[in-house]
Amino acid sequence: xxxxxxxxxxxxxxxxxxxxxxxxxxxxxxxxxxxxxxxxxxxxxxxxxxxxxxxxxxxxxxxxxxxxxxxxxxxxxxxxxxxxxxxxxxxxxxxxxxxxxxxxxxxxxxxxxxxxxxxxxxxxxxxxxxxxxxxxxxxxxxxxxxxxxxxxxxxxxxxxxxxxxxxxxxxxxxxxxxxxxxxxxxxxxxxxxxxxxxxxxxxxxxxxxxxxxxxxxxxxxxxxxxxxxxxxxxxxxxxxxxxxxxxxxxxxxxxxxxxxxxxxxxxxxxxxxxxxxxxxxxxxxxxxxxxxx
Numbered sequence: 001x002x003x004x005x006x007x008x009x010x011x012x013x014x015x016x017x018x019x020x021x022x023x024x025x026x027x028x029x030x031x032x033x034x035x036x037x038x039x040x041x042x043x044x045x046x047x048x049x050x051x052x053x054x055x056x057x058x059x060x061x062x063x064x065x066x067x068x069x070x071x072x073x074x075x076x077x078x079x080x081x082x083x084x085x086x087x088x089x090x091x092x093x094x095x096x097x098x099x100x101x102x103x104x105x106x107x108x109x110x111x112x113x114x115x116x117x118x119x120x121x122x123x124x125x126x127x128x129x130x131x132x133x134x135x136x137x138x139x140x141x142x143x144x145x146x147x148x149x150x151x152x153x154x155x156x157x158x159x160x161x162x163x164x165x166x167x168x169x170x171x172x173x174x175x176x177x178x179x180x181x182x183x184x185x186x187x188x189x190x191x192x193x194x195x196x197x198x199x200x201x202x203x204x205x206x207x208x209x210x211x212x213x214x215x216x217x218x219x220x221x222x223x224x225x226x227x228x229x230x231x232x233x234x235x236x237x238x239x240x241x242x243x244x245x246x247x248x249x250x251x252x253x254x255x256x257x258x259x260x261x262x263x264x265x266x267x268x269x270x271x272x273x274x275x276x277x278x279x280x281x282x283x284x285x286x287x288x289x290x291x292x293x
Contacts (some may be wrong), residue, residue: 006073007085008056013052013079021076022058025069029059039127059089107145108152111174116202126177129202130170143254146285147171147228148279150252156180159223162244164237169196169209171226176205183209186218221246227253231260235267242271247292252277258284 010018019030033055060069104114104124112124119127122268150253151171157179163172166185173196185196193211200206212218225245227234234253245251251272256264261284265274274288 002062003089004060004069005087005089006058006060006066006070008058008073008077008079009083010054010056010077010079012052012054015056018056018073018077021073022056025060025072027058027060028244031057031059033057053232055217058228062088071274077138095251107148107174111148111178113128113148113153113174115172115226115271128170128174128177128200130168142281142283143228143256143285144170146280146283147226147252147254150277150287151175151178151226151284154178154224156224160184160220161224161226162186162218162222162243164225164227164241165229165233166193166196166211167228169199169211171228172196173199173203173205173208175224175226177203179223181208184218184220184222185209185211186213186215187212198290215240218244220244222249224250224252226251227255229255229257231264238267242268243289245271245290247290249290251286251288251290254283255284258282260284261286 001210008018008291014018015032022030031165060066063069066086070081070086073084074081075078099130102254104120106124106188107114107121110125112120112127113130114120114127114130132201138184148171151174156175157177159180161175161180163169163175163182163183166172167187170181172185185193187193187196190213193213196209196211197206200209200211209290210219220243222244223246226239227237227240234255241251251268251269251274253264258279261276265286268274268286269290272290276284277287278285
């Protein structure tokens, strides 16, 4: 069936009212995008960051009077007519529409991340099947790509890994595909935990991963402690992540702008010998080894 879509430009403070109004008027789907060129980087566990200027897209079944919907929203939300745009959308396979821009991608020499039903054109030693859902993490962001390439380069066979702030579970699951024996995936976001479990099942890895919502359930120490979040929580988490790392174990930290690397590295130096492992597009990856006490 065809649809009408209302594209609404509004500020962050008006989002809740706008979502509620669209739902009451019969919207069957809502999506958010940045309307002001304000990038949101890898979020901290359990957070849902929002832009200051938001483009809300509300999808409605086709109606003969879409302008009436727009006028109603303008009145309810106190918006100018120029803030709402009406689009007509032909029927499509919406559940797969986002896959147009998600293709098989290689990280390092061995690892490929592929959406369901797609395979690399060339021979692929290791394939992780992953459809990006509501949880963050598909490998397309530079910080995630840096972590995947680091994992591809390691002799992970037999290792135990902690993915702190797991999102979609992509890093923990990639490590298992690359030979790690066990992984623990931690997040406080229920959607992230659900996505990780589903992705683990899809790849036949459920028996080798523990998905936990409570930090007290993390049973270390680990051979690799990996956290791809943000600079501030990484700095605050340094003592905790050090406790989860075995002597001689590796720590991998990402989600950092190049300018933030020195401060975060300094927070980990009481426990780790740490340095810059890679830089890409203004993002930095730190890695180090846990010193023996």
